[in-house]
Amino acid sequence: MAEHDEQERTEQPSEKRLREAREKGDVPRSRDLSGALVTIAGVAALMAAGPRAWSHAQRIYRLGLDYDRAALFAGGLPAHALGAAAREALLLFAPVALATMLAALGAPLLLGGWSFSAEALRPKPERLDPVAGLGRMLSLRGAVELGKSLLKLLFLGAALVLLLWHASAAMLATGRGAVGAGIAASLALLGRAALLFGALLALLGGIDALYQKFDHARRQRMTKQELRDESKETDGNPELKGRIRQVQFQLARRRMMQELPKADVVVTNPTHFAVALRYDDGRMRAPRVIAKGVDELALQIRRVAAEHRIPQVEAPPLARALYATTEIDREVPAALYVAVAQVLAYVYQLRQAAGQGAEPPVPPSPQVDPDLLGPYKE
Structure with a gap:
């Protein structure tokens, strides 16, 4: 049995195993x-x-x-x-x-x-x-x-x-x-x-x-099972960690959808990407991304924006650049200030025209540096 166990110990010892052995005086x-x-x-x-x-x-x-x-x-x-x-x-x-x-x-x-090691000094009756x-x-x-x-x-x-x-x-x-x-x-x-x-x-x-x-x-060599067990003890159970990440994602998504009605505009791709922006010139240094999504989540963002009558602007390069460069509740990068300012100016003009019963302005076509698109250049 001992020889069989010895043959299974084919993996190099981990740092935790060596540290525990040293603490025992081994x-x-x-x-x-x-x-x-x-x-x-x-x-x-x-x-x-x-x-x-x-x-x-x-x-x-x-x-x-x-x-x-x-x-x-x-x-x-x-x-x-x-x-x-x-x-x-x-x-x-x-x-x-x-x-x-x-x-x-x-x-x-x-x-x-x-x-x-104090443990090495402890009396061990089994030695007798x-x-x-x-x-x-x-x-x-x-x-x-x-x-x-x-x-x-x-x-x-x-x-x-x-x-x-x-x-x-x-x-x-x-x-x-x-x-x-x-x-x-x-x-x-x-x-x-x-x-x-x-x-x-x-x-x-x-x-x-x-x-x-x-x-x-x-x-000090270890079996594959010992390595897996130690990894679970050190890093946590992968299944449990996956479940925690899933719950965290769902909570973050719920908070994001709750903040979405406060958006000033939703920039779309128009079908694959949707990024919601909010700007309060009295409290913010620059516009912030308060929600973003792709495919199914983008469709949900557009649906909520339509329910709350939030303007939606089709600007595919800008939508992809915002999705690639800016996390939720973060300010847009300085390289996108001009493009975002054109969209916000269009939204303000659109609201003013609607209040006065005038013709709506022409939607902008903001230009974006292709390097800001990241993996979404196509």
Whole structure:
């Protein structure tokens, strides 16, 4: 069942999935890489402070042997010796401790970054289940970790054995020389062995870091169904969103038809487009579009305009340009001011002629820049 589920996880993880995993403390980590950096930093700090560390070590050694008869019978010798030895030990190991601490803090930045998760600190009783623990040990990941540990042991052990075998003659020769020279040679060999150990561990850590990154990405992969479910949770159900858009459109259309009787003129195509304009020179800087529609909605706008005796002017280019450039309850663009002004002037003249019983004026034929027609040039 687990293998079948693993085969279905073919999709790359989403940002939400990775963020949730990070909040749970699930980030790629390589203990080998962190151990290698800490080892190299500690050995490098100790070797860099070699002469100074040697002098501190000598002082610690002398504190247990070098004292006079008066100090011996004074009574405070043990406390004085222990305090002095502690200070020397602190000075001896402070550079190493500082270097290893910085390495331990900096190692996570190379893979996954710093991550603090309170959830990772919560006790998990299921971890105490022996059956589940045995299952983890016998899982593919447990087998991989066991194989890595064995290979690492063999690799590092073989390398250190080769180093000691190569230096065996020099080590045997130290017994025939001076004590100081023998100690120095032994410490130098120990330093080289530690550096070799750290370098090899760094090599293994780099390989392990790549594997951990790959394994983390593999474990975070998602199924197609999980992606769909997450999309619904994040963006909402598509069916529900479509229903909401439909209701919003119906409400907007209802408000538009309620505002339509306030229009001064309806500019038509004459059959496909209808745009209702309103202008109040005391409250508006420019005419506004209060309703617009195409095909069936345009027919409805023309029908309502006829019921309320709102003038309708046939100006196909202007109607298409207004529909393409201006949203409802927005002012017409400056590029259409002249054309709209011609239509409004015609409406005012038409009303004046009707009030006086005179002949109606000639309808205008406003010119419009073809670039303003957008997708409605034809």
